Amino acid sequence: MGRRVAFPSEIAAVHKRIEEVFGEHVARVQEAIRQPSVSGTGEGIREMAELLRGWIEELGGWARVVPTAGHPVVYGGVDADKPTTLLVYSMYDVQPAEEPDWIAPPFAAEVVELPELGKCIVGRGATNQKGPLVGLLNACRACLEARGELPVNLLFVVEGEEELGSPHLPEFVEEHKEELAKADAMFWPSFSQDRKGKVIMPLGCKGIVFVELRCRGGAWGGPVERNLHSSHAAWVASPVARLVNALAALVDAEGQLQIRELWNHVRGPTPEEEALLRKLAESFDESAVKQELGIVRFKLGLHGVEALRRYFYEPSINIDGIAAGYVGPGTKTVLPREAVARLDVRLVPDLEPDQVLTALHRCLRERGFDDIEVIVHDRYTWAQSHLSDRPVQAMLQTYRMHGFEPEIWPRAAGAAPFYLFSRQPLNLPWTRGGLGHGGRAHAANEYCTVKGLLLFEQSMATFLHLIATERGEWG
Amino acid sequence: MGRRVAFPSEIAAVHKRIEEVFGEHVARVQEAIRQPSVSGTGEGIREMAELLRGWIEELGGWARVVPTAGHPVVYGGVDADKPTTLLVYSMYDVQPAEEPDWIAPPFAAEVVELPELGKCIVGRGATNQKGPLVGLLNACRACLEARGELPVNLLFVVEGEEELGSPHLPEFVEEHKEELAKADAMFWPSFSQDRKGKVIMPLGCKGIVFVELRCRGGAWGGPVERNLHSSHAAWVASPVARLVNALAALVDAEGQLQIRELWNHVRGPTPEEEALLRKLAESFDESAVKQELGIVRFKLGLHGVEALRRYFYEPSINIDGIAAGYVGPGTKTVLPREAVARLDVRLVPDLEPDQVLTALHRCLRERGFDDIEVIVHDRYTWAQSHLSDRPVQAMLQTYRMHGFEPEIWPRAAGAAPFYLFSRQPLNLPWTRGGLGHGGRAHAANEYCTVKGLLLFEQSMATFLHLIATERGEWG
Numbered sequence: 001m002g003r004r005v006a007f008p009s010e011i012a013a014v015h016k017r018i019e020e021v022f023g024e025h026v027a028r029v030q031e032a033i034r035q036p037s038v039s040g041t042g043e044g045i046r047e048m049a050e051l052l053r054g055w056i057e058e059l060g061g062w063a064r065v066v067p068t069a070g071h072p073v074v075y076g077g078v079d080a081d082k083p084t085t086l087l088v089y090s091m092y093d094v095q096p097a098e099e100p101d102w103i104a105p106p107f108a109a110e111v112v113e114l115p116e117l118g119k120c121i122v123g124r125g126a127t128n129q130k131g132p133l134v135g136l137l138n139a140c141r142a143c144l145e146a147r148g149e150l151p152v153n154l155l156f157v158v159e160g161e162e163e164l165g166s167p168h169l170p171e172f173v174e175e176h177k178e179e180l181a182k183a184d185a186m187f188w189p190s191f192s193q194d195r196k197g198k199v200i201m202p203l204g205c206k207g208i209v210f211v212e213l214r215c216r217g218g219a220w221g222g223p224v225e226r227n228l229h230s231s232h233a234a235w236v237a238s239p240v241a242r243l244v245n246a247l248a249a250l251v252d253a254e255g256q257l258q259i260r261e262l263w264n265h266v267r268g269p270t271p272e273e274e275a276l277l278r279k280l281a282e283s284f285d286e287s288a289v290k291q292e293l294g295i296v297r298f299k300l301g302l303h304g305v306e307a308l309r310r311y312f313y314e315p316s317i318n319i320d321g322i323a324a325g326y327v328g329p330g331t332k333t334v335l336p337r338e339a340v341a342r343l344d345v346r347l348v349p350d351l352e353p354d355q356v357l358t359a360l361h362r363c364l365r366e367r368g369f370d371d372i373e374v375i376v377h378d379r380y381t382w383a384q385s386h387l388s389d390r391p392v393q394a395m396l397q398t399y400r401m402h403g404f405e406p407e408i409w410p411r412a413a414g415a416a417p418f419y420l421f422s423r424q425p426l427n428l429p430w431t432r433g434g435l436g437h438g439g440r441a442h443a444a445n446e447y448c449t450v451k452g453l454l455l456f457e458q459s460m461a462t463f464l465h466l467i468a469t470e471r472g473e474w475g
Numbered sequence: 476m477g478r479r480v481a482f483p484s485e486i487a488a489v490h491k492r493i494e495e496v497f498g499e500h501v502a503r504v505q506e507a508i509r510q511p512s513v514s515g516t517g518e519g520i521r522e523m524a525e526l527l528r529g530w531i532e533e534l535g536g537w538a539r540v541v542p543t544a545g546h547p548v549v550y551g552g553v554d555a556d557k558p559t560t561l562l563v564y565s566m567y568d569v570q571p572a573e574e575p576d577w578i579a580p581p582f583a584a585e586v587v588e589l590p591e592l593g594k595c596i597v598g599r600g601a602t603n604q605k606g607p608l609v610g611l612l613n614a615c616r617a618c619l620e621a622r623g624e625l626p627v628n629l630l631f632v633v634e635g636e637e638e639l640g641s642p643h644l645p646e647f648v649e650e651h652k653e654e655l656a657k658a659d660a661m662f663w664p665s666f667s668q669d670r671k672g673k674v675i676m677p678l679g680c681k682g683i684v685f686v687e688l689r690c691r692g693g694a695w696g697g698p699v700e701r702n703l704h705s706s707h708a709a710w711v712a713s714p715v716a717r718l719v720n721a722l723a724a725l726v727d728a729e730g731q732l733q734i735r736e737l738w739n740h741v742r743g744p745t746p747e748e749e750a751l752l753r754k755l756a757e758s759f760d761e762s763a764v765k766q767e768l769g770i771v772r773f774k775l776g777l778h779g780v781e782a783l784r785r786y787f788y789e790p791s792i793n794i795d796g797i798a799a800g801y802v803g804p805g806t807k808t809v810l811p812r813e814a815v816a817r818l819d820v821r822l823v824p825d826l827e828p829d830q831v832l833t834a835l836h837r838c839l840r841e842r843g844f845d846d847i848e849v850i851v852h853d854r855y856t857w858a859q860s861h862l863s864d865r866p867v868q869a870m871l872q873t874y875r876m877h878g879f880e881p882e883i884w885p886r887a888a889g890a891a892p893f894y895l896f897s898r899q900p901l902n903l904p905w906t907r908g909g910l911g912h913g914g915r916a917h918a919a920n921e922y923c924t925v926k927g928l929l930l931f932e933q934s935m936a937t938f939l940h941l942i943a944t945e946r947g948e949w950g
Contacts, residue, residue, distance in 0.1 A: 039805075040804060040805035095807075096805075163805070163806070164805060164806060165806055206706065208808075210806060210808065212802075217770065217771075218771065219771050219772065220772065221729065221770070221771070221772045221773070221774055222770070223768065223769060223770055224769050224770055224771055225769025225770075226769055226918075228768060228769075229889065229917070230793040230795055230819050230821075231681065231791070231821060231887075231888035231889045231890070232768060232888065233730055233791040233792065233793035233819075233821075234785050234786045234787075234789060234791035234821065234888050235773050235774055235777065235782050235785045235786045236730070236768065236770055236773065236774055237728075237729045237730045237772075237774040237775075238726070238729075238730035238793060238794060240794040240797060241722075241726045241727065241728060241729070241730040241794055242728045242729075242730075244719050244722045244723055244726070244794065244797070245723045245726075245727060245728035246728070247716075247719045247723075248719055248720045248722075248723035251713070251716045251719070251720075252716065252720060253712075253716060253717045253720035253721070253843070253844070254696065254712045254713075254716070254717075255708055255711070255712045255713035255716040255717075293698065293703060293707060293711065294698060294699050294700025294701055294703075295692065295696070295697070295698055295699055295700075295711055296692075296693065296694050296696070296699055297694065297695065297696045297712075298696070298710050298711065299696055299710055299711055299712040300712075302710065307710050310709050310710045311709045311710045312709075314709060316706070316708040316709035317708065318705040318708035318713060318808070318810050319713060319715040319716055319719065319799070319800065319811075320705055320800050320801060320802075320807065320808050320809055320810075320811075321799060321800030321801040321802035321807070321809070321811070322715060322719070322797055322798065322799050322800065322802065322814070323797065323798050323802045324794070324796060324797050325794065325795050325796030325797065325817070326795060326796040326817070327687075327795075327796035327797065327798045327815055327816070327817055329515065330514075330515040330571075330638070330639060331638070331639060331640050331685060331852055331853060332795065332796070332917075333683075333685065333793070333795050333819050334795055334796070335793055335795075336794075336795075336796075339797070340802055341802070342800070342801070342802055344705050344708075344808050346705075346706060346708075346709065368728070369728070377806055378806060412706075413706030413707065413709050414704065414706045415706070441704075442704070442807070442809075443701075
């Protein structure tokens with residue numbers, strides 16, 4: 001942590017207001033979590049969208065619940081009559097919360113003292129992304145209360161299908177591109193501190209192609225009509241063995257991508273990225289990362305900068321799930337007529353989803369697996385920002401003003417549809433971030449720390465003021 | 476079907492008695508089915524064993540419910556003071572019946588008219604094996620009623636764990652080997668006619684090794700403590716990819732066994748078997764078999780005698796089940812910390828279970844997969860009888876006296892623990908069979924035909940008389 005600077009009075013006033021009414025702010029985050037909004041099942045989606053619409057209107061803005069072919073987008077704005085317009089992209093949906101090991105009900109948003117973390121709000125969405133989204137709205141309200149105005153105009157695009165792969169966001173952006181193009185930058189609010197308080201600042205995100213492979217008995221062989229007694233494996237081929245062999249052609253025993261032609265599209269690190277990598281390697285605490293991930297060894301026995309290089313610059317493949325036949329209690333010897341697997345490939349520049357799908361089909365065809373059905377679930381491309389971009393500079397200066405020197409990553413390995421804003425036709429510079437810490441997204445006991453929420457809201461106040469300036473810094 | 480011969484009066488009298496009281500006999504099969512006895516859950520096991528004990532005692536015999544470390548064995552006998560003692564091996568347990576598509580409740584044993592089959596008893600155990608077991612007891616009772624005596628002494632070993640792989644039968648046989656060795660032959664009663672009435676007479680059965688392969692993150696790599704977000708596949712290896720590659724080393728895309736050294740232990744067909752194969756090939760209706768199995772193509776594009784050769788003389792491998800990660804509704808991108816698969820290898824002479832397990836371990840070790848855990852669920856070896864064996868001749872003559880020329884198969888591809896009786900220390904000649912037809916074992920709507928049950932009981936009466944003679948034929 002660096003040295004916290006004195007804040008200009010405009011910003012300090014907002015920080016003070018946030019502290020004064022922080023109890024109400026925590027309550028509003030809890031209220032958001034207590035409204036389930038599970039996109040996978042549809043539970044509470046409509047109610048959550050309406051809640052959000054009200055909260056945006058409360059800022060003196062306008063908001064609409066815009067229908068799509070799926071769940072609606074909450075679209076809104078606050079016109080502060082300022083030269084800068086910031087487009088806030090976020091989500092109001094959450095993952096299901098059926099995991100058995102929650103220490104508090106997932107939609108109760110209880111404040112619980114967690115070991116080494118202190119007081120935390122525990123609940124589905126606490127960190128992904130109701131905490132950051134509502135925290136930003138809280139900061140805006142405090143800004144209005146303390147200063148009577150916002151430093152920037154705001155546009156909100158808050159989708160309800162992020163956890164489903166944002167299937168209808170492209171059409172929303174396409175339909176609203178004229179209005180959205182008025183923004184000067186796109187921003188994704190998120191908690192960016194790790195457990196120990198270190199700030200991580202990724203400059204991009206990977207793209208993703210998420211597919212299901214399905215192998216059924218058919219003209220090539222295998223049981224077509226029903227599962228067979230396994231003794232028939234003596235003369236009937238197996239869709240499971242077929243799928244397993246197809247997968248082994250795509251990914252080796254270490255989990256390395258085997259679709260060689262994809263590497264033709266991967267560009268190496270830019271000089272900027274190479275410099276970031278070298279800098280990162282200096283502070284890279286390999287054993288701490290292994291402990292955090294709960295692993296003993298990186299793949300291929302990699303260490304240090306070589307492990308980081310894989311993480312940031314290489315496309316990855318993963319078998320997210322596989323199922324066939326019976327593995328339950330007792331014995332069931334069956335030759336299944338169908339086997340299914342799910343794969344995701346994560347894309348780094350300049351690899352595009354179409355290239356992955358074309359190469360995947362070609363690889364299967366060349367190995368004789370052209371009967372295996374490829375069902376595309378999600379697909380979107382990577383997005384990249386640069387250190388010199390105005391919103392990136394504003395976020396960097398925000399961290400520094402709060403006394404934090406962030407660890408700058410070339411990108412995050414996770415995927416998000418930021419490309420919709422960063423590429424044609426909007427071409428917006430963009431950033432993500434905010435102070436604060438949360439964890440266990442998509443798992444039981446998702447949380448954010450209460451102290452982190454306060455820091456996050458104050459950092460949002462700072463960021464809104466800095467992004468309003470020409471160079472992304474104050475004065 | 477051949478020409479039915481006139482039966483000697485001793486046998487004809489029993490056949491007549493069976494016809495007279497057949498309504499009661501059907502009712503008793505229904506009573507047996509209506510007593511659930513699911514070894515997987517334990518439901519009704521004790522009650523079914525007691526029911527059976529009573530029915531054996533009713534024949535003027537003795538019977539005990541003998542505890543094992545698992546479900547008990549019903550052990551009994553009828554001393555008819557005859558020179559020949561027949562050991563009847565059967566089972567009183569059934570598979571679960573949770574399939575959704577039963578046309579009648581699985582434990583109601585309703586008599587239902589089925590297309591092309593006529594009146595059938597529909598219920599779990601109808602063909603596997605309560606129908607044949609209770610049918611044999613019915614035939615014995617009719618014999619006592621008609622003739623006042625049985626033509627042979629009987630010993631009954633009826634286990635309650637056949638569907639679990641008979642884990643405690645070896646210890647039962649070992650503990651009772653002195654008494655069991657008094658038997659002259661072992662017999663497994665079963666319906667042996669296909670839908671069209673053709674009698675199949677397999678001279679052996681394959682052995683089985685059924686294992687679970689389990690791959691977890693550990694020192695080799697992969698997530699150890701918990702599932703990870705799939706983006707970490709960029710630098711963390713995958714237990715799923717590892718298991719998939721291990722499986723691909725064991726079985727190819729057609730489902731062919733790849734553990735080459737196993738073939739060293741497989742002996743080719745004997746001259747007797749080769750002759751059987753040629754004879755079988757003459758009546759082999761390839762398209763009917765494909766239709767029955769619901770397949771379009773045999774593996775490797777095999778036809779005719781070559782397909783039969785695979786079925787009878789080659790060890791097979793099958794992936795019965797595989798599971799890892801998530802393949803349910805929606806999207807869940809996860810790098811699982813564990814993957815599991817179940818495999819069965821079916822053994823032909825002279826391949827033994829120990830050889831399979833040794834070779835499996837060696838194959839995994841040589842490919843670098845020695846961390847993959849191999850959990851043995853079931854293992855037992857093959858059993859083989861010969862056309863010249865006394866009980867086989869008695870069964871063959873039984874079919875012929877009833878007007879059927881059976882199709883003799885070198886073996887069945889299914890596995891059963893007949894080796895416990897056919898090998899050291901008991902060394903009993905053995906056979907299986909009986910007229911009658913049933914189907915859908917282990918599936919919804921398991922059935923046996925009512926007409927077939929009558930034929931079965933009459934064929935049992937014939938068989939008991941024939942096995943009592945020195946040469947396995949009458950007069």
